[in-house]
Structures are given as structure tokens and as C-alpha cells.
Amino acid sequence: xxxxxxxxxxxxxxxxxxxxxxxxxxxxxxxxxxxxxxxxxxxxxxxxxxxxxxxxxxxxxxxxxxxxxxxxxxxxxxxxxxxxxxxxxxxxxxxxxxxxxxxxxxxxxxxxxxxxxxxxxxxxxxxxxxxxxxxxxxxxxxxxxxxxxxxxxxxxxxxxxxxxxxxxxxxxxxxxxxxxxxxxxxxxxxxxxxxxxxxxxxxxxxxxxxxxxxxxxxxxxxxxxxxxxxxxxxxxxxxxxxxxxxxxxxxxxxxxxxxxxxxxxxxxxxxxxxxxxxxxxxxxxxxxxxxxxxxxxxxxxxxxxxxxxxxxxxxxxxxxxxxxxxxxxxxxxxxxxxxxxxxxxxxxxxxxxxxxxxxxxxxxxxxxxxxxxxxxxxxxxxxxxxxxxxxxxxxxxxxxxxxxxxxxxxxxxxxxxxxxxxxxxxxxxxxxxxxxxxxxxxxxxxxxxxxxxxxxxxxxxxxxxxxxxxxxxxxxxxxxxxxxxxxxxxxx
Amino acid sequence: xxxxxxxxxxxxxxxxxxxxxxxxxxxxxxxxxxxxxxxxxxxxxxxxxxxxxxxxxxxxxxxxxxxxxxxxxxxxxxxxxxxxxxxxxxxxxxxxxxxxxxxxxxxxxxxxxxxxxxxxxxxxxxxxxxxxxxxxxxxxxxxxxxxxxxxxxxxxxxxxxxxxxxxxxxxxxxxxxxxxxxxxxxxxxxxxxxxxxxxxxxxxxxxxxxxxxxxxxxxxxxxxxxxxxxxxxxxxxxxxxxxxxxxxxxxxxxxxxxxxxxxxxxxxxxxxxxxxxxxxxxxxxxxxxxxxxxxxxxxxxxxxxxxxxxxxxxxxxxxxxxxxxxxxxxxxxxxxxxxxxxxxxxxxxxxxxxxxxxxxxxxxxxxxxxxxxxxxxxxxxxxxxxxxxxxxxxxxxxxxxxxxxxxxxxxxxxxxxxxxxxxxxxxxxxxxxxxxxxxxxxxxxxxxxxxxxxxxxxxxxxxxxxxxxxxxx
Numbered sequence: 001x002x003x004x005x006x007x008x009x010x011x012x013x014x015x016x017x018x019x020x021x022x023x024x025x026x027x028x029x030x031x032x033x034x035x036x037x038x039x040x041x042x043x044x045x046x047x048x049x050x051x052x053x054x055x056x057x058x059x060x061x062x063x064x065x066x067x068x069x070x071x072x073x074x075x076x077x078x079x080x081x082x083x084x085x086x087x088x089x090x091x092x093x094x095x096x097x098x099x100x101x102x103x104x105x106x107x108x109x110x111x112x113x114x115x116x117x118x119x120x121x122x123x124x125x126x127x128x129x130x131x132x133x134x135x136x137x138x139x140x141x142x143x144x145x146x147x148x149x150x151x152x153x154x155x156x157x158x159x160x161x162x163x164x165x166x167x168x169x170x171x172x173x174x175x176x177x178x179x180x181x182x183x184x185x186x187x188x189x190x191x192x193x194x195x196x197x198x199x200x201x202x203x204x205x206x207x208x209x210x211x212x213x214x215x216x217x218x219x220x221x222x223x224x225x226x227x228x229x230x231x232x233x234x235x236x237x238x239x240x241x242x243x244x245x246x247x248x249x250x251x252x253x254x255x256x257x258x259x260x261x262x263x264x265x266x267x268x269x270x271x272x273x274x275x276x277x278x279x280x281x282x283x284x285x286x287x288x289x290x291x292x293x294x295x296x297x298x299x300x301x302x303x304x305x306x307x308x309x310x311x312x313x314x315x316x317x318x319x320x321x322x323x324x325x326x327x328x329x330x331x332x333x334x335x336x337x338x339x340x341x342x343x344x345x346x347x348x349x350x351x352x353x354x355x356x357x358x359x360x361x362x363x364x365x366x367x368x369x370x371x372x373x374x375x376x377x378x379x380x381x382x383x384x385x386x387x388x389x390x391x392x393x394x395x396x397x398x399x400x401x402x403x404x405x406x407x408x409x410x411x412x413x414x415x416x417x418x419x420x421x422x423x424x425x426x427x428x429x430x431x432x433x434x435x436x437x438x439x440x441x442x443x444x445x446x447x448x449x450x451x452x453x454x455x456x457x458x459x460x461x462x463x464x465x466x467x468x469x470x471x472x473x474x475x476x477x478x479x480x481x482x483x484x485x486x487x488x489x490x491x492x
Numbered sequence: 493x494x495x496x497x498x499x500x501x502x503x504x505x506x507x508x509x510x511x512x513x514x515x516x517x518x519x520x521x522x523x524x525x526x527x528x529x530x531x532x533x534x535x536x537x538x539x540x541x542x543x544x545x546x547x548x549x550x551x552x553x554x555x556x557x558x559x560x561x562x563x564x565x566x567x568x569x570x571x572x573x574x575x576x577x578x579x580x581x582x583x584x585x586x587x588x589x590x591x592x593x594x595x596x597x598x599x600x601x602x603x604x605x606x607x608x609x610x611x612x613x614x615x616x617x618x619x620x621x622x623x624x625x626x627x628x629x630x631x632x633x634x635x636x637x638x639x640x641x642x643x644x645x646x647x648x649x650x651x652x653x654x655x656x657x658x659x660x661x662x663x664x665x666x667x668x669x670x671x672x673x674x675x676x677x678x679x680x681x682x683x684x685x686x687x688x689x690x691x692x693x694x695x696x697x698x699x700x701x702x703x704x705x706x707x708x709x710x711x712x713x714x715x716x717x718x719x720x721x722x723x724x725x726x727x728x729x730x731x732x733x734x735x736x737x738x739x740x741x742x743x744x745x746x747x748x749x750x751x752x753x754x755x756x757x758x759x760x761x762x763x764x765x766x767x768x769x770x771x772x773x774x775x776x777x778x779x780x781x782x783x784x785x786x787x788x789x790x791x792x793x794x795x796x797x798x799x800x801x802x803x804x805x806x807x808x809x810x811x812x813x814x815x816x817x818x819x820x821x822x823x824x825x826x827x828x829x830x831x832x833x834x835x836x837x838x839x840x841x842x843x844x845x846x847x848x849x850x851x852x853x854x855x856x857x858x859x860x861x862x863x864x865x866x867x868x869x870x871x872x873x874x875x876x877x878x879x880x881x882x883x884x885x886x887x888x889x890x891x892x893x894x895x896x897x898x899x900x901x902x903x904x905x906x907x908x909x910x911x912x913x914x915x916x917x918x919x920x921x922x923x924x925x926x927x928x929x930x931x932x933x934x935x936x937x938x939x940x941x942x943x944x945x946x947x948x949x950x951x952x953x954x955x956x957x958x959x960x961x962x963x964x965x
Contacts, residue, residue: 030852073949073951074949074950074951074954075951076951076954076955076958077882077954116848116915138878141869142869142870142874142948143869145868145869145874146869146870149863149868152908152911152912153911153915153916156912156915156916157915157916164912164916168905168908171904171908172901172904172905172908175868175901175904176898176901179894179897179898179900179901180894180897182878182881182893182897183881183885183890183893183894183897186878186881186882186885186893187885187890189882189885190882190885190886
């Protein structure tokens with residue numbers, strides 16, 4: 001079997017909408033900024049629509065891999081162009097679509113080097129989509145790196161606050177991560193003896209000895225973990241978030257960090273389940289450190305974007321903790337948290353971006369009383385902050401709940417620590433909200449207009465997603481379950 | 493079929509050399525005439541090399557072997573020569589009256605390298621190698637007026653002559669041990685005696701001569717000075733075509749052992765790690781683009797060695813693929829160097845500032861090329877590294893692969909500095925847009941397309957490389 005195609009290659013269509021968008025943008029003269037933005041919006045819209053459609057069209061009763069596209073790519077090395085959707089990657093694809101679309105809308109006012117900005121953005125997003133949908137190790141790695149290197153120009157050109165330092169640090173950290181991933185992948189490929197990069201084929205129990213699994217797992221976990229912001233390799237992340245322009249922060253914190261966690265799941269955990277169980281203790285320790293550390297360091301920040309950056313470290317720790325539990329609930333929660341955190345962070349960065357573009361500061365002491373001058377903009381931020389705290393009826397609540405319940409069962413001490421850290425996290429978020437949006441009004445910013453309806457569209461979309469999945473968590477969990485349950489039950 | 497048809501690519505090179513010799517005799521310099529003559533002849537040269545790719549046979553009392561391995565390399569050499577000639581539209585680094593000589597010696601050098609990749613007899617190898625070296629000894633100091641050219645020329649000559657001497661000494665050992673100068677017979681005898689000190693010393697000393705060509709540590713000292721001192725086009729040639737030939741002959745020599753010498757592998761691993769690490773670390777502090785590329789080439793020599801020291805078909809195939817990728821990416825870099833420094837001067841990295849609006853196309857090409865050199869997908873450079881590492885992993889060299897990957901990350905830093913200069917920095921004074929002619933644009937687009945397409949879909953090239961590598965076993 002070298003070829004297998006669904007009726008319509010939806011997944012490839014998502015990729016194509018990005019790649020074609022990129023190519024079209026490349027051929028539009030740089031002066032025609034509006035045209036470039038519209039092309040970007042249309043491409044992003046198609047990608048989002050397709051990803052949402054797939055999420056709801058997935059046959060939950062049947063489960064397993066659906067929308068499969070498989071073409072033999074390099075015969076002598078067993079490389080396949082192999083895309084498929086399952087309960088793990090559907091939420092991620094939808095997340096990417098939503099964040100991309102809202103990110104393009106958020107950057108609608110961009111005026112400097114518009115063409116290059118959107119070209120790099122689409123290259124990056126094509127890579128992200130590729131990693132999420134690919135079921136072939138070679139392509140996963142290729143897409144993974146494709147999604148990383150555009151970060152450098154995106155941050156270094158359009159960013160702020162020590163942008164060159166932030167961009168360089170981020171790029172080197174992340175590509176150092178891929179320096180561990182590539183040997184890991186090649187190690188698995190060579191030792192499987194199957195001469196294939198097909199994840200499904202390599203997943204068969206007994207393909208790798210326990211030692212091989214343990215060795216490869218740690219390479220892959222650390223490699224992908226750097227991107228997932230695993231403590232102590234997280235230091236690039238707040239710096240990078242702060243330096244990046246709004247849409248890039250959104251995509252980066254919202255989607256790209258998930259790429260790391262997803263890589264741990266799809267490559268490391270799928271292929272080395274015994275290595276996973278062996279290293280789970282370590283994963284839990286690192287994740288708990290990240291949760292606690294992120295919360296406490298966030299408490300001391302005065303820069304709004306740093307606050308969000310450290311809260312991301314903390315929240316990604318929750319994903320890590322969920323993965324470390326090796327339970328159904330933990331995995332469910334981890335995947336849900338990836339989605340919920342992605343949407344929430346995108347909303348946070350989007351709101352901060354608006355405030356920063358108008359006031360030219362993101363220092364908390366200089367702001368103050370913003371809810372009086374721009375109540376709607378403040379509202380978006382506050383809602384996202386509440387979602388981050390884990391207020392019921394918002395998406396993160398369910399995700400965090402699942403992770404904490406399961407981690408409390410498996411690792412009582414670390415689970416308890418993490419829950420305490422969550423309280424600290426709530427404290428620091430509320431402190432930020434209180435200082436930035438309430439209290440004394442800063443007259444300097446009194447003249448600034450509030451978010452108009454059109455400008456608010458991307459934020460409304462994000463709010464809607466947070467609320468919908470907060471009210472109806474089963475929408476998400478039913479899909480995730482289809483992948484998690486058979487996987488956990490099939491563990492040796 | 494007549495036997496001499498096997499020799500057609502070389503004969504064609506000889507013919508080109510005669511033409512340029514004739515042009516050099518004409519008194520009045522005419523750069524445009526020389527350029528178009530060279531462009532046409534070199535273009536036909538690629539066609540000739542491609543047409544003869546399927547030829548097989550031996551010549552000159554078995555001293556000269558034409559097979560897929562040699563023909564693939566001849567195609568690469570012809571392509572490298574053609575592309576370097578493409579860069580010569582503004583050959584300002586060399587005096588006009590010397591232009592025919594410049595093309596003449598490029599041709600003789602290409603001829604020599606074509607002979608080198610086909611030679612299967614030690615003395616023939618030596619003669620071919622010297623012919624190529626002497627051509628380059630003349631080409632390097634041809635540059636006008638910058639002063640460093642003479643230093644570079646002398647340095648190259650001195651180091652090159654020493655390397656040749658060492659190699660001859662090594663060849664004498666091999667002859668002493670095996671009592672033959674024919675590679676086909678050596679390959680029978682050498683694996684049985686490879687354990688003896690004389691054989692291993694002979695082989696290593698012989699390899700030294702080729703390591704000099706490839707600029708492997710510790711024979712790399714000439715590279716930065718020669719890269720900087722020679723005219724940009726000459727450097728482009730040394731950096732690409734010359735490296736291709738070196739890789740071919742190193743593979744031929746290493747294949748002699750039949751993969752049975754762990755001692756040789758240890759030496760190669762050491763040299764490979766030293767080359768990568770030294771090249772990458774020193775490149776970080778470079779301010780001159782050509783010096784940076786020189787150190788980057790030293791590190792790439794290390795990566796290629798990883799493929800070669802795997803001593804398997806996949807290993808040799810990966811090395812062939814890698815050097816082809818390197819040829820394309822490096823030529824793309826030099827294209828930008830030549831175009832930005834169109835007065836023929838050296839290019840400082842800082843002078844790339846503002847390239848993104850002076851010429852968006854060149855900036856993009858440069859970015860892709862240096863990211864390719866850093867081994868980032870979806871470029872051919874990544875695929876090359878991937879294949880090389882896979883070959884090494886198959887032999888169980890896990891640590892080597894991890895070290896190499898860490899090196900790739902280090903190298904990323906200085907490659908990013910180049911991208912930063914091109915995309916981020918603004919020049920102190922407003923510089924005019926670069927006028928990039930249509931043929932140059934086409935060439936750039938072709939190189940970029942090749943880099944990306946064969947990076948994503950390497951199947952065909954990989955099969956060719958494997959078929960060529962099987963000829964060695």
C-alpha cells in the first residue's frame with residue numbers, strides 16, 4: 001500500500017491554503033498592502049474553516065485515524081507524505097486555524113514591511129499545520145523546523161523590547177532543541193529495522209527495546225520540551241514573547257509552544273511508551289517546577305507581556321503534568337489544556353497588543369485605570385485573565401481540573417504543590433488586572449479610543465471559543481477521548 | 493563505440509582551454525567577448541557532461557576509469573564551472589587583459605579535476621591533482637591591486653606544495669606495501685594489510701593531500717586567507733568545484749580499505765569533529781563574508797567526512813548528495829557576494845545591510861542559502877545533513893551525530909548574523925537599489941528552486957547518488 005487518499009484531501013487543503021497564500025503574497029508588489037492583507041485573510045479564513053469543519057466532521061464513533069492521505073515520498077528510505085487526523089491533533093489544527101485567522105485580523109493595522117510579515121507568518125503557520133497533521137517522522141521534523149526559523153525575522157524586524165536579543169535567544173534555543181530531536185528520530189528509524197518513518201508502523205509494540213525507548217525518549221522529550229517551555233529550558237519563552245509583535249506572540253504562545261507538547265505526545269510518547277513510563281517521574285518534577293516557578297516569577301513582573309509570558313510557562317507546566325500522569329484523565333486534560341491555553345493566551349496577547357499600540361507602554365505601573373478609558377479592551381483582557389485563573393464556565397477550567405485530579409491521584413505531593421501554585425497564579429493575574437485596569441485613571445491615556453467593533457472581531461471570536469468550550473467541554477473531550485482511551489488501554 | 497568517446501568531457505575541456513588560449517593571444521582585451529565565449533562554452537560543457545553520464549569503460553592501460561561515480565562528479569564539476577562563469581558578468585576583481593587567462597586556468601583546473609575523479613592509478617591521480625592545484629596557484633594571485641592577493645597566493649602555494657609532498661610520501665608507502673599503483677589491485681591487497689602501520693600511515697599521508705583540498709582540519713590554514721585574497725569568482729570556484737573533486741577522490745581512497753579499518757575511522761571521526769567545531773567557532777567572530785564562508789566550508793568538510801567515514805553505500809551516497817547540496821548553496825551565497833560587491837572588492841558582512849530593499853530577491857536567496865548551510869529544512873542542506881547523519885547512525889555513531897547536531901546549532905548563530913545583516917540592519921547612508929539583470933534573476937530563481945525542490949523531494953538525486961556510490965564498493 002503506497003497510496004491512500006480520502007475523498008477530498010482536507011488536510012492537504014489546509015496546508016495548501018497557507019502555501020498558496022504565501023506564494024501569492026510573494027508575487028504581489030510590496031506597495032499593495034491592502035491586497036496582501038486581504039489575500040492573507042482569505043487564506044487564513046479557508047484554513048480556519050477547514051480545520052473547524054474537520055473537527056466537527058470527525059467520526060467519533062469510529063475513532064482512529066481519519067481523513068488519511070498517504071503517498072510514498074522517498075522509496076529507498078520509507079518516507080511517506082502521510083497526513084491524518086485523530087483526537088490528538090484535531091483540537092490543535094482547529095486552534096491553529098483560529099489563532100492564525102484572529103492573528104491576521106489583529107495585525108490589520110500593520111504598515112511596515114507588510115509583505116514580508118505575512119509571508120513569514122504563512123511559512124511559519126504552514127509548518128505548524130504540517131507538524132500537527134503529519135504522521136511521518138521525517139515530515140514532522142521538516143515541518144517543525146520550517147515553523148521555527150521564520151520566528152527570527154518575525155521577532156527581530158517587527159518586535160519591540162530587546163527584540164534582537166530575544167529573537168536570537170529564541171531561535172538558538174529552539175533549534176538546539178531540534179538538535180536533540182533529529183538524532184532521536186534517526187536513532188529510532190535506524191534501530192527499528194523497518195526502514196520507514198511512518199509513525200503508525202513504528203508504533204507497533206515490540207519495535208524498540210526498553211533501552212532504546214528510554215534513550216530516544218529523553219532526547220525527544222528534551223528536544224520538544226524546550227519548545228513546550230519545560231522548566232528549566234523555558235528562559236527563551238518570556239523573552240521571546242515580550243519581544244515579538246502581537247500576532248507573532250499570539251501564534252507563538254498560542255500555537256507554537258503547543259507544538260513542543262504535541263511533539264512530546266506524538267513522537268516521544270507514541271513511539272517510546274516504555275520510555276515515557278520510565279521518565280514520567282522526571283517529567284512530573286519538571287512540570288511542577290515550571291508551574292510553581294512560572295507563578296512566582298510572574299508575581300514579580302511589571303511588564304504586562306512578561307506576566308503573560310511567565311503565566312504561559314506555568315500553564316504549559318500543567319500540560320506537562322497532565323502528560324506525566326500516564327492516565328486517561330491526565331492526557332485528556334493535557335490536550336484540552338493545550339487548546340484552552342492557546343486560545344486564552346492569544347486573547348491575552350491580542351488585548352495587550354491593542355493597549356501597547358495605543359499607549360506605547362506595557363509597564364503595569366504606568367498604565368492604571370484603563371477600564372475607565374477603554375472598557376471593552378479591558379474587558380477582553382480581564383476575561384482572558386479569568387480564563388487563565390481557571391474560572392468555571394471558561395475552557396481552561398475543565399482542562400486544569402482534569403489534570404489536577406489525575407495528578408493528585410498519581411503524584412499527591414507534586415499535585416498539591418501545583419494546585420497551590422495555581423492559587424499564586426490567580427493572585428498574580430488578579431493583581432495585574434487590578435493595577436492595570438482599575439485604580440487611579442492615568443490622564444495621559446484618557447484620549448485613547450476604545451476598541452471599535454471591527455477591531456474587536458478577532459477578540460470576539462476568541463472569547464466565543466473560550467466560552468463555548470467552557471460551557472460544553474464535552475465537545476472537546478468527546479473528540480480527545482477517541483484517541484486517548486485506546487492509546488492508554490493499549491499500553492504495555 | 494570508439495573508446496575515445498569515453499574521454500569526451502575532458503576533450504571538450506581541453507578544447508575550451510585551446511579557445512581561451514587563442515583569445516589570450518589576441519592583443520586587444522574585450523571582456524564582453526570573453527565572457528560570452530566562456531558562458532557559451534561552459535554551457536555546452538554541462539550538456540556534454542550530462543550526455544556522457546551513462547558511459548562506462550576504462551582507458552589508458554586501466555589507469556582511467558569512466559563509470560557512473562566519475563561521470564556524476566564530472567557533471568557536478570561542469571555545472572560548478574558553468575555557474576562560476578555565470579557570476580563573471582562583472583569581473584572587476586581581475587584586470588581586463590587577464591580575463592582570457594582567467595577563463596583558461598579555470599578550464600584547465602576543471603579538466604584536471606575531471607581527470608582526478610576518473611583516475612584509478614596513483615600516479616595519474618597525482619598528476620591530475622597537481623594540474624588542478626597549479627591552475628589555482630595562478631588564479632589566486634591574479635586579483636588586481638588589493639595587496640592581500642600575493643600573500644594569499646604564496647600561502648596557498650606553500651601549503652599546497654607541502655601537502656603534495658606529504659601525499660607523495662604516502663603514495664610511496666602504499667606502493668611499498670601493495671607493490672602496485674593501480675587502485676583496482678590495491679583494493680584487493682590493502683584490506684588484508686590495513687592492520688600494518690606502513691599501510692595505515694601511507695593511506696593517512698595520502699589523504700593529507702586531499703584533506704588540504706577540502707580544507708579539513710589541520711590542513712585548513714590556507715582557506716580563510718585564500719578565500720579573502722582571491723577574486724570573488726575565483727573564491728567561488730575554489731569553494732565549490734574544487735571541494736567537489738576533493739570529496740570524490742577522498743571517497744575513492746577511503747573505499748580502498750573496504751571498510752575494514754577501525755583505526756582509519758577513528759582518525760576520520762577525530763578530524764571531522766575538529767573541523768566542524770573549529771570551523772564553526774572561528775566563523776562566529778568573522779567580519780568578512782568570504783572569511784566566514786571559508787570557516788563555514790571547514791565545518792562542512794567535517795560534515796561530509798561523517799558520510800565518508802560511515803564507509804557504506806548509504807554513507808558514500810549521502811556524502812555525494814551532501815557535496816552537491818553544498819555546491820548549490822555555496823554558489824548561491826557567492827552569487828550574492830559577487831552581485832553586492834560588484835566592484836570586485838571584499839564584502840564585509842555589514843555591507844549586506846539594507847539588502848532586503850536593495851534587492852529583495854537576492855536577500856531571499858541569501859537567507860535560504862545560509863539557512864540551507866545551517867541545515868534547516870525545507871532546503872537541500874537539511875536533506876544532505878539528514879542523509880549523512882542517518883548513514884552515521886546506521887553504523888552506531890550516536891555520539892558523533894549528536895556532536896554534529898550541536899555544531900549545526902552553533903553554526904546557526906553566525907548564519908543568522910548574515911540574515912540579520914541582510915534583513916534587519918539599515919546602511920548608514922542610503923544605498924541605491926542593486927540593478928540585477930534578468931539572467932541573474934533567472935539564475936537566482938533557479939538556484940533557489942533547486943535548493944527547495946530537491947530539499948523536499950530528494951528521491952531522484954538520492955537514487956543517482958546511491959547508484960554512483962555503488963560503483964565504489
